[in-house]
Amino acid sequence: xxxxxxxxxxxxxxxCPADVRESGRANVCEGCPGRELCLSQVxxxxxxxxxxxxxxxxxxxxxxxxSGKGGVGKSSIxxxxxxxxxxxxxxxxxxxxxxxxxxxxxxxxVADQPIMDSQWGWKPAISSDGNIKTLSVGSxxxxxxxxxxxxxxxxxxxxxxxxxxxxxxxxxYLIIDTPPGTSDEHLTIIKLLAAAVPDGALIVTTPQKxxxxxxxxxxxxxxxMGIPILGIIENMSGFCCPGCSTxxxxxxxxxxxxxAKKYDVRLLGHLPLDPRLAAVQxxxxxxxxACFDTINEIIxxxxxxxxxxxxx
Amino acid sequence: xxxxxxxAPPHCPGTNSEDAGKASACAGxxxxxxxxxxxxxxxxxxxxxxxxxxxxxxxxxxxxSGKGGVGKSTIxxxxxxxxxLDNSKExxxxxxxxxxxxxxxxxxAEDEKVHSSGAGWSPxxxxxxxxxxxxxxxxxxxxxxxxxxxxxKNGMIKQFLRDVNWGSxxYLIVDTPPGTSDEHLSIVQYLSSAPSVAAVIVTTPQExxxxxxxxxxxxxxxxNIPIIGIVENMTTFVCPKCKAExxxxxxxxxxxxxxxxxxxLPLLGQLPLDPRVAQACxLGHxxxxxxxxxxxxxxxxxxxxxxxxxxKNQMQHVMIR
Numbered sequence: 001x002x003x004x005x006x007x008x009x010x011x012x013x014x015x016c017p018a019d020v021r022e023s024g025r026a027n028v029c030e031g032c033p034g035r036e037l038c039l040s041q042v043x044x045x046x047x048x049x050x051x052x053x054x055x056x057x058x059x060x061x062x063x064x065x066x067s068g069k070g071g072v073g074k075s076s077i078x079x080x081x082x083x084x085x086x087x088x089x090x091x092x093x094x095x096x097x098x099x100x101x102x103x104x105x106x107x108x109x110v111a112d113q114p115i116m117d118s119q120w121g122w123k124p125a126i127s128s129d130g131n132i133k134t135l136s137v138g139s140x141x142x143x144x145x146x147x148x149x150x151x152x153x154x155x156x157x158x159x160x161x162x163x164x165x166x167x168x169x170x171x172x173y174l175i176i177d178t179p180p181g182t183s184d185e186h187l188t189i190i191k192l193l194a195a196a197v198p199d200g201a202l203i204v205t206t207p208q209k210x211x212x213x214x215x216x217x218x219x220x221x222x223x224x225m226g227i228p229i230l231g232i233i234e235n236m237s238g239f240c241c242p243g244c245s246t247x248x249x250x251x252x253x254x255x256x257x258x259x260a261k262k263y264d265v266r267l268l269g270h271l272p273l274d275p276r277l278a279a280v281q282x283x284x285x286x287x288x289x290a291c292f293d294t295i296n297e298i299i300x301x302x303x304x305x306x307x308x309x310x311x312x
Numbered sequence: 313x314x315x316x317x318x319x320a321p322p323h324c325p326g327t328n329s330e331d332a333g334k335a336s337a338c339a340g341x342x343x344x345x346x347x348x349x350x351x352x353x354x355x356x357x358x359x360x361x362x363x364x365x366x367x368x369x370x371x372x373x374x375x376x377s378g379k380g381g382v383g384k385s386t387i388x389x390x391x392x393x394x395x396x397l398d399n400s401k402e403x404x405x406x407x408x409x410x411x412x413x414x415x416x417x418x419x420x421a422e423d424e425k426v427h428s429s430g431a432g433w434s435p436x437x438x439x440x441x442x443x444x445x446x447x448x449x450x451x452x453x454x455x456x457x458x459x460x461x462x463x464x465k466n467g468m469i470k471q472f473l474r475d476v477n478w479g480s481x482x483y484l485i486v487d488t489p490p491g492t493s494d495e496h497l498s499i500v501q502y503l504s505s506a507p508s509v510a511a512v513i514v515t516t517p518q519e520x521x522x523x524x525x526x527x528x529x530x531x532x533x534x535x536n537i538p539i540i541g542i543v544e545n546m547t548t549f550v551c552p553k554c555k556a557e558x559x560x561x562x563x564x565x566x567x568x569x570x571x572x573x574x575x576x577l578p579l580l581g582q583l584p585l586d587p588r589v590a591q592a593c594x595l596g597h598x599x600x601x602x603x604x605x606x607x608x609x610x611x612x613x614x615x616x617x618x619x620x621x622x623x624k625n626q627m628q629h630v631m632i633r
Contacts, residue, residue: 032463032464032467035463068411068412069380069381069412070379070380070381070412070489070490071379071380071381071382071490071516071521072380072381075520099493100378100490100491100492100493100524100527101378101379101380101490101491101523101524101527103520103523103524106519106520106523107520145526145527145529145530146527146530147378147492147527147528147530147531147534148492148527149492149493149496149497149531149534149535150493151462151493151494151497152461152462152463152465152493152494153462155493179380179490179491180380180381180411180412180489180490180491181411181412181489181491182411182457182458182459182460183410183411183459183460183461183462183465183494184461184462184494186459187459187461206381208590208593208594209417209594210385210414210417210418210590210593210594213414213417213454213455214411214412214414216454216455217411217412217455217456217457217458218457219455220455220456220457221457221459224457224459239549239558239560241551241553241554241556241558242556242558243551243554243556243558244551244553244554244556246551246552246553246554248549248551248552248587249587250549250560250585250587250590251587251590252587252590252591252594273560275558275559275560275561275562278518278520278560278561278562281520
């Protein structure tokens with residue numbers, strides 16, 4: 001029996017068209033199992049885009065927190081950035097588009113706040129710490145154990161509503177926390193933000209090569225979608241033993257530097273593993289720790305980068 | 313699972329109904345054409361092909377979490393390697409994490425390419441009795457972004473199940489991405505035609521992980537996948553210098569142990585955070601054979617033993633061939 005190597009060409013698998021309006025119509029859609037579904041859903045120009053653009057125009061800066069890899073600390077970092085900016089007097093919103101695994105309500109201490117519907121739209125939950133407007137599907141569930149087992153199109157529809165139907169009001173910063181992967185949620189949010197032009201993406205990785213392998217795909221995704229990469233944050237970078245102060249590389253080392261070099265992207269900083277942070281964040285409050293000094297520095301850098309990008 | 317699409321109008325009869333596309337409620341629905349053509353309810357011819365392929369796979373174990381970064385891929389590989397230590401058993405790993413496939417690297421097979429023949433796609437053998445399939449093997453370069461929407465991911469998973477020529481397997485371990493979405497719904501849907509499926513749920517001790525894992529347990533119950541038990545990973549870290557033990561991810565609400573109790577499930581094991589495991593996965597080495605005497609290795613072997621016991625005692629396997 002003769003065998004030959006398979007590659008993507010042989011299997012006729014190509015990437016979905018980046019522009020959702022092309023879904024089902026592009027050359028690559030030929031033979032795709034999802035073609036009929038895509039064609040049935042995308043037939044006319046999006047009537048909601050104008051409302052979406054209006055909502056987003058009232059928000060000065062939109063920052064995506066991406067990784068590709070799960071469990072690297074995207075949500076924790078999104079929350080820390082939001083709180084530090086809010087503490088400086090900025091008007092901040094935090095949007096969680098992780099439909100299956102929404103962590104933000106717990107981290108923001110708003111798990112008990114329901115989302116109220118008003119004639120002007122959904123009113124996001126407000127954190128007691130910093131008055132941060134927070135929206136997550138976690139706040140829309142009736143119980144914490146309720147599973148949101150939705151396929152792509154349904155997730156896409158909800159994310160649209162989270163922008164279109166939400167009373168974000170005037171904000172200085174909207175931080176957008178994303179799930180792992182490069183799929184429906186990411187394509188949707190990027191498409192929604194297209195006219196509003198996000199400032200860029202923060203890429204989070206852990207030090208492990210395994211993480212670098214997955215995160216490199218996310219970087220390529222951003223490059224392909226034309227999203228500027230504000231920089232890379234390497235999280236869980238070393239653990240300082242409370243007993244003897246030896247620093248151990250619990251999750252190996254090197255991924256942040258490797259990715260920064262390979263893709264010519266800024267390395268914004270290394271955040272250490274801090275057990276106190278994990279425990280305290282779950283209670284929804286902020287503490288002073290080595291992490292926060294580093295995160296503060298990172299935010300200074302981001303603000304300068306955003307300002308520089310705007311003057312270009 | 314509901315057959316009413318998200319964008320259906322009120323009083324949608326459901327895509328499986330005889331009136332699909334033809335009822336008065338269907339007027340103006342974007343899916344009307346598909347439904348009335350019968351395409352939405354036509355039986356999927358591939359399901360029989362999937363059933364046929366899986367009939368020679370004795371036990372299918374899904375490794376699930378809901379939360380990302382808890383060690384699903386690492387644990388999948390370790391469990392599979394532990395099961396494969398018994399040379400009389402044939403083990404397979406199916407990696408259905410389409411966007412972030414880790415198995416090729418973890419198993420040291422990053423440069424391998426899949427070959428196809430009349431009998432189907434040949435999985436990659438990383439040991440005499442351990443085969444693996446992942447989209448990672450099908451990508452032209454290691455950092456190609458797989459930017460696919462749900463339906464396309466589903467198609468790939470179906471293709472894996474239909475076309476991969478595993479031969480006879482005692483165990484097929486399925487590595488999944490985080491969440492409860494397309495990939496999970498699809499694998500459950502396609503495996504529902506084959507008996508002997510069960511899940512292992514992985515968590516880390518902190519509440520932020522348990523939050524997602526509870527949803528995964530709910531999901532399994534909803535789709536009737538029995539759960540073998542819970543594995544808690546990264547329980548404690550032992551400093552290599554002073555041996556002090558620290559809970560880096562503190563179990564503020566009781567960790568995996570409490571979760572197992574609350575859910576009425578066995579706790580299969582608690583794995584320590586051993587940096588050598590992360591290193592071995594980065595290099596694609598077999599940690600179990602490189603470090604046979606460390607606590608982490610015993611813990612993995614113990615978990616594998618419990619899975620074997622469960623399969624023997626609880627899972628009815630019907631061989632069609």
